[in-house]
Structures are given as C-alpha cells and as structure tokens.
Amino acid sequence: MKYGIIGAGAMGYRYGVMLQENAKVEVDFIDTWEPNVEKVREQGGVSVARDHKNRRVVPINIFYPEEYQGHPDVWIIFKKQMQLDEELKRDAAAGIFHEDQYVFSAMNGMGHFEKIAKYFPAEHIICGTAMIATRLDGPADVDFMGAEGAEEMHVAQYVGTKPAEVTQKMMDEFKKAMLNPIFAEDYLGMCMSKVVFNAVVNTLCTMFEVQMGQFIEYEGVPEMARQLFNEAYDACERAGIHLIETRQQEIDSVTTISHAYKYHYPSMYQDFSKGRPTEVDYINGYIAKIGRENDYVCRTHEFATHQVHLAELMRKYHQK
Template identity: 45%
Template sequence: MGLKAMLKRSAQLFDDQQYAITLMNGMGHIEKINKYFKAEKVIAGTAMIGTVLNDAGDVDFIGKKGTGTIHLVNETEKPDKFTKQVVSEFKKAQLGPKLTTNFLGTLLTKVIYNSVVNTLCSMYKLKEGEFISASVSTKLINRLINEAYHVCDLAGIEPLNSKEEEFNAIVHATRDVTPLHYPSMYQDISKQRPTEVDYINGYLYDLGKKYHYNAQAHDFLRDLVHLAEHAEIVTQ
C-alpha cells in the first residue's frame, strides 16, 4: 500500500543499471514501478510461500521447507542473463522458482488465488485449512474462479493454470501446504491496516467492467473486506 511513497523516497538511490524485482500481491504496482524503472529492468512474479512478517527483516516461513514456489517473469517477456541469475539464486535458496514468458497471465494467476483465499479467510478470521474444510468452500471457490476466468477471457489474458488446475491448486495449498497459515490480508486487518483488496477482487471487477461484464461476486467481496477492516477498528 505504501509503494508509491517508498519509491519516491528512494528515487535518488536508483540508476539505469538496476533491476526492480517485485513479488507483490494484487495489481497496480507495475505502473508505479515503471515511473522509475524501464520495462527491460523489471522482473515481476508471484510467490506461493506463506510467511509472517514480524518486523523489518524478521520473517517466519510457514509450511515445510522447499514446498513453496515462485513464478518469475520479465515485463518484456524476454528473459535476460540477469533474470536467469536470479532464478539460479532462488533455486539455491529452495524457493522453487519457475521462469515464465507470460507477464499478465503470471500475475493474474496469483490474483485469482488471492481473490479466493485471502478475502474469504481474512473476513472470517480463518486459517487456510479451516476454510478449505468448510462444506461451502468448493462452491465459493468455483464461483469466484469462474468469474475471474471470464474476465481474463474477455481481456485476452491467459492465466498459467486452467480453471480446473487453479481449483486444484487452491485446494492443495490450503489443505496440504499452508493449512495453519493466516493470509497476509488477515494480518493487515488484525493490525488495522488497509488491505490490498481493491487491487485483487477490485481489480478483477474493474477489468470486467471495461468489457461490460459484472463480476458481482468479486465486487461484493471487496465491499465485505472493507467492512471487515472497519469492524476491526470500531469493535476494539
């Protein structure tokens, strides 16, 4: 949420030889980064690794070592030597890096995942394993995935996973990989910080509107998350 201000504060430290590597949730961050870094110097990605940020530089990793994955993609969709070096270093760290050449599809794959797991778990203060054990979880996952993939189809974006693969990925991650994990959105709500829901569910809804499609479940969830933010403040 503070990316724009952070980039502005740090601008004097940047030069045209540096790369920006971003693994942020949601959408909207690339446009901010491009004000300081050319597309040729931007490596974006998504991380399927549960963590808890206790403090600056103090991170707890959730789940078994080596079970997480990171997808990396150049904004230009043309991997260069430096990008391959990053992948090599991430492999040494057992972060499970995978290099793709599908920029928007890579980012939207994680947005779709977060639009289901982050929002629903966070609103009801559920661990991921508690969410997937609910009898209604399958229905909720499918409804949100179907809306999101219809939006992507309209926009000409191809996520990395098919709808079936994305459903299975959500079930596997929440049930087998990080069942004890609270999503980052929950951590924001519990600390009375604004969430990134406008850049996740809100992004999908807004993108659908451009093509005259109403992704109403995502719009409804966006409002409910904002209500959860408000409730956390007023009930303390």
C-alpha cells in the same frame, strides 16, 4: 549478483535471508519502518523461525534509504500496494536507484509494475508471483511457513517472452536459495493467476478470520472457489488475458495449498487483524475493474470487495 531488498517485511525477509544463507550472495535490506530497523540493529539481526520452531537471529545489513551507499545489481521489492508510491519516491530522492540496475517484485495484487516503471526501464523489470506463506509477527520477527523446499514461485519479463541474461542469473541464484522459480512467458497471465487465487483464499479467510487449514475444512469451499474463479476467468478472457493455470487447476490449488499451509493466516488477514488497510482493491477490486472495463460485471468480486471494506470500517466498534 548482489541484491537489495526494499521492504524488510515478511516476504522481504524471506527472500533476503534465503538468498543470503542458501545462495551465499550479498544482500542489503532497505526499510523505512523505524521500529523494524532499530530492532534489527538492537538484536544484531532478524529473528527467524519456520513454522514456529527453531527460532534464531540471522545477522543482516539494514539501512534507511537516506543512509544507503550500496549498489545492488537487482532490487527486490516487497511493499504493500498502498505504500509503494511513497516508498519509491523516497528511495528515488535518496539516490539509491541507478540506470544499470534491474528490479524484481512478486507483490500481491496488481498495479505495482506500472509504479515501478516510473523509475526503471521496462526492459529491466522482472515480474514474479510467489506461493510462499510468511508471517511478520513484529519488528524484526518473522516466521517462514511451510516445509523447507516447499516454496513455489514464477518469474516473467515485463517486456519479452524469454529470460534476459540478468533474469536467468537471478533465477539460478533463486534456485540455489531454494525458492524454486519457474519461468513464464506471459507476465500478465502469470500475475493474474496469483491474483485470482488470492481473491478466494486471502479474502475469504479474512472475512471469517480463520487459518487456511480451518477454511478448507468447509466442504463447500470448492464450489465457492468455482464461483469466484469463473467470474475472474470470464473477465480476463474478455480482456484478452490468458491465465497460466486452468480453472480446474486453480480450484484444486485452493485445496492443496490450504492443506500445505494449514496454520497460516493469509497476508490480507494479517493486515486486517492489526487494524491496517487491506489490499482487497488490488485483488478482488482489480478483477472487478477488469470486468467492468470489458462489459462484464463480476458481481461476487464486487460484493466481496465491499464486504472487506465494511469489515474494515466496523473494526472501530470492536476495539477494546
């Protein structure tokens, strides 16, 4: 199948390049960040490294929405939650969406599938989560973190519990791309399992401005994780959401994933360190929202959300 990547950022490049190089499928990239598009065109592709090594330029096709004339079978969307509405409006206005197309997204946080459903039939929406660390160090400059073959991801239908024909074909090509997809029957439980993980690792690494390997050095991390996970699981259980991992599996994953990506700064910190708004409202804030909607107050998640927003505000006093 042919793929179109909406959002040529860290994860968009990761999926697109791996599909293009490993699965040998056709991939087009759509982006609206002018420095990124023009840098790709200037250097003849995107500059790719893995764990800071073996940097090379990978030729890709990149377009602004208004100039795109292609017709992918599946769109892959990786935008920041705060940017998604405007991106989809611009893409729709450019006429690049078609009735026969499917769409896949494995963005951080929650809320994006509802936005995507304004433009695609629910039956054509494929949900995903990705335990894949990637850095965008500048326009057209990306670093794939972690050993080759260590990628982990899940896929689920937005509607239904079995993979549709297009979903199965996509997963087969994702396997060839070495993205290692696993199918889950319940998209909500799948997505919330990743949200609650990010609510610990992404948020705490951002608060203390540390890499994941530095974060896990503290012997109290498992207990901190347990407190945040217990709140999140209690809220989800009250909402009838059943996560695909147990509480203990989530706690254990904090240790294993942090060691596996020890030199990685999570995406929330990458945004924070560059003066951009973070996605904390779609992660810890979303968990707190679920709690309040079901008569349960997630006090630690609410406090963490306020802490990140306070840190965002305080950046103005630390500008050089």
